[in-house]
Amino acid sequence: MSRAPVDLTAAEVTRVVRAVLVPLVAQGAIVRRPRMTAWAERRQSDREVRRVLTALRDRYDGAPLALRAGTRRLAVVTTADDVRRLLEGTPEPFSAATKEKRGALAHFQPRGVLVSDRDGRRRRRPLNEEALDAGHAVHEDATAFVAAVERAAGELERTVQAARGLDAGAFLRVWWRLVLEVTFGEDAREDRRLVGVLSALRRDGNWSWFRPRRPWLLAELERRVARHTASAPPTSLAGRARDADPDEAPGQVPHWLFAFDAAGATTLRALAVAAARPRVRDRLVDELGASGGPGEGTVALLPYGRACVLEAVRLWPTTLAVLRDSTRETRWGDVTVPPGTGFVVVSSFFHRDPARLEHADGFAPEAWLDGRADDDWSLVPFSGGPASCPGRNVVLLVASHLLARLAGLGLAVERGQHLAADPLPCTVDHLGLRFVVRTAAAIVGGDRPGYGGTGPGSARPPRRGGLR
Numbered sequence: 462m463s464r465a466p467v468d469l470t471a472a473e474v475t476r477v478v479r480a481v482l483v484p485l486v487a488q489g490a491i492v493r494r495p496r497m498t499a500w501a502e503r504r505q506s507d508r509e510v511r512r513v514l515t516a517l518r519d520r521y522d523g524a525p526l527a528l529r530a531g532t533r534r535l536a537v538v539t540t541a542d543d544v545r546r547l548l549e550g551t552p553e554p555f556s557a558a559t560k561e562k563r564g565a566l567a568h569f570q571p572r573g574v575l576v577s578d579r580d581g582r583r584r585r586r587p588l589n590e591e592a593l594d595a596g597h598a599v600h601e602d603a604t605a606f607v608a609a610v611e612r613a614a615g616e617l618e619r620t621v622q623a624a625r626g627l628d629a630g631a632f633l634r635v636w637w638r639l640v641l642e643v644t645f646g647e648d649a650r651e652d653r654r655l656v657g658v659l660s661a662l663r664r665d666g667n668w669s670w671f672r673p674r675r676p677w678l679l680a681e682l683e684r685r686v687a688r689h690t691a692s693a694p695p696t697s698l699a700g701r702a703r704d705a706d707p708d709e710a711p712g713q714v715p716h717w718l719f720a721f722d723a724a725g726a727t728t729l730r731a732l733a734v735a736a737a738r739p740r741v742r743d744r745l746v747d748e749l750g751a752s753g754g755p756g757e758g759t760v761a762l763l764p765y766g767r768a769c770v771l772e773a774v775r776l777w778p779t780t781l782a783v784l785r786d787s788t789r790e791t792r793w794g795d796v797t798v799p800p801g802t803g804f805v806v807v808s809s810f811f812h813r814d815p816a817r818l819e820h821a822d823g824f825a826p827e828a829w830l831d832g833r834a835d836d837d838w839s840l841v842p843f844s845g846g847p848a849s850c851p852g853r854n855v856v857l858l859v860a861s862h863l864l865a866r867l868a869g870l871g872l873a874v875e876r877g878q879h880l881a882a883d884p885l886p887c888t889v890d891h892l893g894l895r896f897v898v899r900t901a902a903a904i905v906g907g908d909r910p911g912y913g914g915t916g917p918g919s920a921r922p923p924r925r926g927g928l929r
């Protein structure tokens with residue numbers, strides 16, 4: 462049973478705004494700003510989120526925390542039951558197309574399902590589910606996707622050999638080729654301009670309504686997406702969507718490209734944990750080896766690899782807050798809350814709540830393997846209910862296969878001592894991760910910084926300060 466929201470005092474509002482909203486906006490909700498993610502890691506900003514929200518949850522006994530931000534009335538929920546109510550109650554009476562999301566996503570995906578009205582959602586949600594084969598752990602076109610993963614893994618291996626290591630920038634360059642191939646087929650792999658235009662529009666999206674639209678840039682994005690979609694093979698995501706609904710398909714694709722960015726971040730973080738923990742790394746490699754490898758005809762489900770990816774996105778959620786707007790009056794305890802109220806689920810608070818999770822700060826893929834985590838409404842890295850992420854299975858497939866292949870490269874992660882044992886740091890800046898080829902010294906020395914600023918594609922000087 463939901464409790465009535467409590468109005469926070471002015472001091473409490475300030476605390477929530479400082480701990481939760483400022484880091485969220487500063488890092489960029491739509492595309493991360495590298496300097497700000499480095500700053501968030503140095504401050505371990507998610508630890509403060511947790512501290513502030515835990516104190517308020519305890520003080521107000523799990524009631525939603527009501528506050529005003531400008532003209533907006535927001536309610537930050539603090540119990541798993543309320544998370545469930547919001548997500549199961551989507552799209553009515555809790556719409557996923559919130560004011561902030563409509564403002565942000567209109568810059569690059571005005572027809573995406575996430576920001577669609579009820580009629581649009583009715584057409585577009587089934588199309589997304591069909592193209593992404595949402596109901597199946599192994600997508601019907603998985604053979605093509607894993608072939609793309611193998612190509613990417615080969616490129617990354619060559620990079621590692623040439624540079625004796627890998628940093629996030631080098632990883633992401635290959636990642637985007639992989640994303641373009643899975644989305645549009647092999648011919649689109651080198652369309653870097655598409656990724657650049659999308660990134661520019663996503664940067665605009667970080668400012669939501671406050672940044673004027675750039676219709677000419679959106680038109681270029683849409684032209685490129687339409688051209689690739691028209692020529693995409695039926696075994697690609699866009700080809701499959703086009704064959705299901707040629708009119709709606711191109712409007713859905715920008716969301717997929719955008720969301721694959723989160724999958725890249727998660728793969729990097731999972732790889733960092735694997736590189737710091739021999740037991741995790743060996744199990745990933747063994748699972749892939751036991752699956753038969755390439756050329757066997759069918760694509761293997763890699764349960765442990767998937768669980769590692771899920772665990773990485775639990776520990777370091779990429780959707781910093783899941784938002785819902787009420788479409789009509791809703792009843793909370795003995796209070797009626799007006800329509801247009803924004804409800805906020807702060808992922809990092811729920812995902813590491815020691816009151817609910819024994820392994821809150823630990824790396825526990827087994828909780829996904831035995832189904833415990835999936836049954837828990839406080840763990841929502843891919844959201845939940847009727848508007849949950851239809852790309853979840855594609856992400857887990859692509860990321861687990863790439864992760865397992867990279868785990869075999871013998872990498873150590875810089876500053877790996879922070880990841881080698883629990884508790885894990887609250888905030889990890891994926892853009893700052895660097896890997897080096899393991900040497901006896903690195904293993905013995907606990908992965909000391911291996912390539913101080915001169916490593917592969919290293920755009921950044923080595924940073925000081927631990928992860929904790």
Ligand code: HEM
Pocket residue numbers: 557574575576586589593716717718720721723724725727774779780783784841842843844847848849850851852853855856
């Ligand atoms: C680690 C990677 C990803 C994570 C953590 C993730 C997470 C999420 C979350 C939390 C939502 C719900 C957002 C909300 O309710 O406001 C969502 C929605 C969505 N995601 Fe993902 N996502 C990922 C990757 C992908 C990919 C790669 C695709 C497509 C290829 C995808 C397709 C979608 C779509 C279409 C929606 C909107 C669903 C709807 O409104 O009905 N996602 N995702």
